[in-house]
Amino acid sequence: MKYTENYSDPILENRMAIFFAIIYKVVFIALTIKALIWLMQ
Numbered sequence: 001m002k003y004t005e006n007y008s009d010p011i012l013e014n015r016m017a018i019f020f021a022i023i024y025k026v027v028f029i030a031l032t033i034k035a036l037i038w039l040m041q
Helices: 010-040
Strands: none
Touching: none
């Protein structure tokens, strides 16, 4: 089971978590701006 152990890299998992957090924030901000523009019309 040495092959599966290599995939549980804490640094890689941390990078993925940060990566998804950034994407989530960008999407959230984009939707907020879109909603504000829609409300101002």
